[in-house]
Amino acid sequence: MTKKEKSATYVSELESIFKCPICEASMNVFELKSFICSNNHTFDFTKQGYLNLTTHPMKTKYSKDFFEARRKLIAEDKFFEPLIQAIAEMIRRQADIKKESLWILDTGCGEGSHLSNVCDKVRSDFGKAVTGVGIDIAKEGVLAAAKNYTHNIWAVADLANTPFKDKRFDVILNILSPSNYAEFNRLLRADGLVMKVVPRSGYLKEIREDLFDKTVKQDYSNTEAVDRFNENFRILDSFRVHYTRKLNQPSIQLFMQMTPLTWSAKKERIQSFLEKDSADITVDLEILIGRKTN
Template identity: 55%
Template sequence: MVLKSKRIRSAGFVEKLSFLFKCPVCASKMKVVEPASLKCEKGHSFDFAKQGYINLLPRPVKTKYGKELFEARRKLMADDRFFEPVIREIAKSALQLPAEPLYILDTGCGEGTHLNGICQMVEDRGKNTVCVGIDLAKEGILVAAGTYEGKIWCVADLADTPFMDETFNVILNILSPSNYAEFSRLLKPGGRLIKVVPKSGYLQELRTAFYADSEKETYSNEETVERFQEKFRLTDRKSIQYTKKLDRSSLEVLVAMTPLAWNADERKVAAFLQKTPKAITVDLEILIGEK
């Protein structure tokens, strides 16, 4: 028996779900055509990549995130379970919705570990899901598609997504930029936007080590919460705070994936990595909104 390539398998998987898509060029309906492309009624065509994802950007975009960074994120999130309590809380909120299956879109999904974890928890509770992850960074989607099967992974812009109106019950937006007009267009009636934003204590050990006494040492999410409330009815907000002990290799990963550390003084970074393990604070807020 000849095994089907990942490209062909992904195209086969998306075929039944092609009603979700709209052409990124002309906004018309799309369908999967042989051997492995998504094509619109007017003939604009997008090929599945050999890793199984699909690039639906009308023109390439260069982002500042590389593949190593997403591999590092995957290690910290999947192996060290750095965000486990956050993922659990999000899955709990998604499970309150009656829809079956639950159509979930993660906007700015990075390397896909959160979406995978959330979908797994929802499915473990007996609810079927259709999970779609999008990110502008091809390198993140590459890692996602290479690691997590049974989901749709697309390179796409969350401000102008290649999906039809009212297609998702849940939109996730975890530590990523938002576009509320687009999220509102995509949400089904009764659907939920679940946005995760940092609070003042988030990664405070990094802030203190690299930016003591400078304005970067503090952070407030007030403005973000205000903007959310201008566009969505805030139905719930949950603060989550905990510390997680990380060993040296995990701390190196954390430093590599945190923009906060990229511009820090090298000597301060080296000093920070000297004394391990270290307890690192996760301080986040989950905002839940409806249209």
């Protein structure tokens, strides 16, 4: 079977979670080629195996090179491994492990490495079925996810209009990406969890100090993001992930390709950082774990 056919077969087994992003009708896989709602709105499976469920074109700044660099750092260099371990452990502690299966949605999945790694770890911890679904508005990221991780569902989708029925997910991951808390509450089951990862003040401080003068780019506060999360969910726990990794020259090249910090930095400062033989990079993140309030 081709990737397209394999993906369509997998989605056909799980199609009950979906709704049409245009009219909200139920959807069905047709001839392992298309995903069609009862009102005949049609979305084709791509040859890579993902679905584009947006209703209009969306442009982002994220390129194919951005996501390839990100995948290599995450999947091959294990740059975010402590974060993945912490997320899996928080799910193990807080999720209802009596269920036969666990449904995890990653909102802002990028090229899929975080979701794939989390699902793999949770599967080994729970010893039961875990279904991973990743969405992002960046088509290049979802394409890379479908190419490299075939055991999950991947879709280009709008976070303001997600193509899923109400109360279908046990866990929603939101890792260093925008949120839509109204949608999160709609999609979560009654006992579902939201796990939002936000940067703390020390996150990538070495890069920010090298690329920028004394500005907001150097001094970052997550207070507003944390307060807004607290307003929308009942806080169960929070966990700080803090460590420093030494990057060699090839990894520095990858990192500078995948960080949006370079988008607003001067070229000469970027070049100066790229010429380093090695660099210590601080990861300073906070995992917020919340449950629905109603």
